[in-house]
Amino acid sequence: MRRPLVLLFACAALAFPADLLPGPSSAVAYAQPSDHLFSPSGDESATAKDLAMPDGPTEELVFLRAIPDKTKAVIGEQVTVSIYLYHRVAYEMSERNDAKYTDFLRYSLLTDPGSTTPVFTRVKDQQYGARLVDRVALIPLRAGKLATGSMTARFKGRQIGARVLKSSNDLTIEVEEPPVQGRPKNYVLGDVGQFSVSATVKPRTTTQGGAIGVVIKIEGIGNAPSRLTPPVIAGAKWLEPRTRESISGKTGKVAGARYFDYVLRFGNAGSTDLGKLEVPYYDPAKRAYVVAEVELGKVEVEEAAVRQTEVDQAKTKNDPNTDPLKSMPPARMSLATFTQEKRTSLPLSWFALGLFLPPALALFVLGAGRARAAVKERQGTAGAALKHKLKEALHDAQKADKAADTRALSGAIERVIHAAIEIATSVKSRALRLDELAELNDAGLSREITDEVKAVLTECETLRFAPSVDDEARAGLLARTKALTKKLSA
Amino acid sequence: MTRLVALPSMLLLLWSLVFVADSASAGESKDAFARASEALAKNDAKRALAELEVLADRGYIHPDVSYDRGIAYVMRARTNTAQPGDLGRAAAGFEEASRLAPHDGEALRALDLVRAEVARKRSRQDKNDTIVRPTLDRVVMEQFSPTSWSIAAIVASVLMSIGLLLRSRPAGWAHVAGSVTAPIALIALLALAPVAYFARQLEETTRPGVIVVTEAALQDENGSNTDAPVLPEATLVELSERRGENVFVRWGSHEGWLPHDTVRPLLLK
Numbered sequence: 040m041r042r043p044l045v046l047l048f049a050c051a052a053l054a055f056p057a058d059l060l061p062g063p064s065s066a067v068a069y070a071q072p073s074d075h076l077f078s079p080s081g082d083e084s085a086t087a088k089d090l091a092m093p094d095g096p097t098e099e100l101v102f103l104r105a106i107p108d109k110t111k112a113v114i115g116e117q118v119t120v121s122i123y124l125y126h127r128v129a130y131e132m133s134e135r136n137d138a139k140y141t142d143f144l145r146y147s148l149l150t151d152p153g154s155t156t157p158v159f160t161r162v163k164d165q166q167y168g169a170r171l172v173d174r175v176a177l178i179p180l181r182a183g184k185l186a187t188g189s190m191t192a193r194f195k196g197r198q199i200g201a202r203v204l205k206s207s208n209d210l211t212i213e214v215e216e217p218p219v220q221g222r223p224k225n226y227v228l229g230d231v232g233q234f235s236v237s238a239t240v241k242p243r244t245t246t247q248g249g250a251i252g253v254v255i256k257i258e259g260i261g262n263a264p265s266r267l268t269p270p271v272i273a274g275a276k277w278l279e280p281r282t283r284e285s286i287s288g289k290t291g292k293v294a295g296a297r298y299f300d301y302v303l304r305f306g307n308a309g310s311t312d313l314g315k316l317e318v319p320y321y322d323p324a325k326r327a328y329v330v331a332e333v334e335l336g337k338v339e340v341e342e343a344a345v346r347q348t349e350v351d352q353a354k355t356k357n358d359p360n361t362d363p364l365k366s367m368p369p370a371r372m373s374l375a376t377f378t379q380e381k382r383t384s385l386p387l388s389w390f391a392l393g394l395f396l397p398p399a400l401a402l403f404v405l406g407a408g409r410a411r412a413a414v415k416e417r418q419g420t421a422g423a424a425l426k427h428k429l430k431e432a433l434h435d436a437q438k439a440d441k442a443a444d445t446r447a448l449s450g451a452i453e454r455v456i457h458a459a460i461e462i463a464t465s466v467k468s469r470a471l472r473l474d475e476l477a478e479l480n481d482a483g484l485s486r487e488i489t490d491e492v493k494a495v496l497t498e499c500e501t502l503r504f505a506p507s508v509d510d511e512a513r514a515g516l517l518a519r520t521k522a523l524t525k526k527l528s529a
Numbered sequence: 530m531t532r533l534v535a536l537p538s539m540l541l542l543l544w545s546l547v548f549v550a551d552s553a554s555a556g557e558s559k560d561a562f563a564r565a566s567e568a569l570a571k572n573d574a575k576r577a578l579a580e581l582e583v584l585a586d587r588g589y590i591h592p593d594v595s596y597d598r599g600i601a602y603v604m605r606a607r608t609n610t611a612q613p614g615d616l617g618r619a620a621a622g623f624e625e626a627s628r629l630a631p632h633d634g635e636a637l638r639a640l641d642l643v644r645a646e647v648a649r650k651r652s653r654q655d656k657n658d659t660i661v662r663p664t665l666d667r668v669v670m671e672q673f674s675p676t677s678w679s680i681a682a683i684v685a686s687v688l689m690s691i692g693l694l695l696r697s698r699p700a701g702w703a704h705v706a707g708s709v710t711a712p713i714a715l716i717a718l719l720a721l722a723p724v725a726y727f728a729r730q731l732e733e734t735t736r737p738g739v740i741v742v743t744e745a746a747l748q749d750e751n752g753s754n755t756d757a758p759v760l761p762e763a764t765l766v767e768l769s770e771r772r773g774e775n776v777f778v779r780w781g782s783h784e785g786w787l788p789h790d791t792v793r794p795l796l797l798k
Contacts, residue, residue, distance in 0.1 A: 390725065
């Protein structure tokens, strides 16, 4: 997370009149190029006069101003841009975002923005404090009118308001290629500055097939070359170099050294002249091309004895072990008998059937068993109830007989007969009329029993409505009923 | 009466035509193989390949044909007419031969030699290949055929059913046996049924293939490369759905799309 840069300038606020209202957020377009604003020692040389703005925006209490040291440059030439914060009230700055500098290589020249001190200057007729908040060295990467973009920050203060966004002016730098006329061979666009080149070659003797190290150092001010064209040497090969650099903008100018660590491999024996390494660049101060040169000197390459490993390699060149394909089995000249193994695939329906049918069958069998048991149990319960009913009816019949209650006796005997029939045949005979009792034959009763049932029930009907019945007739009916019950139970 | 005689006669004629066409085709294939063998004997890989590829296009399946196709590609790979992917095509031939005849030691040895050569070539180019192993599900399913897995699942189902029936007995050894068998068989069924189902699915929807380009990178649906390492030549992969010019490839746990001409499916059925 970016820590907001918060600065308080209470003293400055006291020094300025506070009668102006905070202005709207806006980009300020005041960017006169000023060569004498910049010096290696930071912003010390930027005087109040340099920073004064006779036509400045006095309606703004704080604003950002980007000032380039030049507005025209060649590709690779340094352009220094300083961004000043003008203020005449107390403020706090936060959410600072640097400009994008899309078409430039950027080096920061201001390592500690908090350490700069404000300069009091005038904007139109108002006194402002101007403080350097950023300074960058920009190296243009292409030709054209290149925009730097704007730096933005938010400000708050009693008179400014809360989180007021301010942007610096967007600079446009006109960039062109260095002149084509007089351009040396191997010049790479962007190599601009003043450089010196030196080389270290170690060791100076080697054997055939061996290698040496060549370190090229390019030192100076500007955009140092990022690739070199080493001299072509017969029988030797330059390998891809490793690059190191110590380049910074601490002195206000992009300066330092870039090192190229080459490995040079020799195939031929003898004294080999490495030749001269040329580094062309464009010097913007002289407005001319310069070629820095360094002599690489000579290297003695001794003839190498044939190594045993090479002898071995030559010997084993035709060894089948070194080429796996040499020991490949021979081709087949005839077709052997082949019967393709028929993979019997179980159809999905069979698989599903085999998977689900056995448990389904087992569950069905178990379910059926349980259902049968339940029916049996239910039947058992019903039979017991009927027997109880029969017993009760018989008991009632005997009681009615003793009490000489013919009507009660008839009713009890009817109940006994119907219960006995239901126990024997599961037919509820109470629902049948007397002339329908023949149906009991179909339920498994013999004709004789059916006739007896009919006779007993008819007699019961007769007795029920008879004005008087003797004891003998009652006893006879009860006896016949008991006998019939026995027959039915059998 | 005439109709009764005419129907069998027509059927016989039809059968004869089919039989004759089949025999002629088999004879033609054998002749093509003979010509290919002759070309191989003369180190004429180009002519041998022309004959053997025609046989493959016809769908003629024979381990010796696949094996000789591998040999022909190896032969071409060693000449100056070699084409990129020749070793992969050779590996496809040997892989096919070894799958059609699992006890063919020569085909297996040739396959190993081709893969060794591919590895040697790649190591000379400083390319380190990742070893990708098949995932556990593929290892388990490939232990047995889908039919075997299906039968095992059905047996588990039957045992569970018998166990349930025995367990319903009131007491005694049958009840004890049922109480032990039913849960064990249920566990086995729960494990075997999905394995059997997915093994069947796998057999029906996928087929093996071999990479026949120097290297191939798996791509996602949008055509950008996946995180999977590059597939070196001669790598055995699993092919499934084909969509347009691309085919879905599974390599170990890595999945993605490849142009269909970078993979050669094995002709096994």
